[in-house]
Amino acid sequence: MKIFQYIDRINLLHKLLRESKTGRPETLAQRMHVSKSRILRIIEELKLNGVPIKYSRQTQTYYYTKKYEMHASLILKPLDEIEIQNINGGYLNSINLSAFFVH
Secondary structure, three states: OHHHHHHHHHHHHHHHHHOOOOOOHHHHHHHHOOOHHHHHHHHHHHHHOOOOEEEEOOOOEEEEOOOOOOOOOOOOOOOOHHHHHHHOOOHHHHOOHHHHOOO
């Protein structure tokens, strides 16, 4: 599933940025198994969302300009009846919820 791959890439990018070890865009793209243009788009999107990223021509790496935390994750878990009611505003109250659970 592509979403898991994307989450792994974002977390790797954060680690490399935090350590100032991304290398040049070409190197970073190879390491993350994407094209250089894709890396540049990801970096630009992060910047547009307020992530303090800069590139140093001297050290040839991207880095955070100030301490920054970023963590992407996805949690998959079954919901109990109360959680289902809360998410759906109680809509399922009149429906037999046992039909939604595997016995």
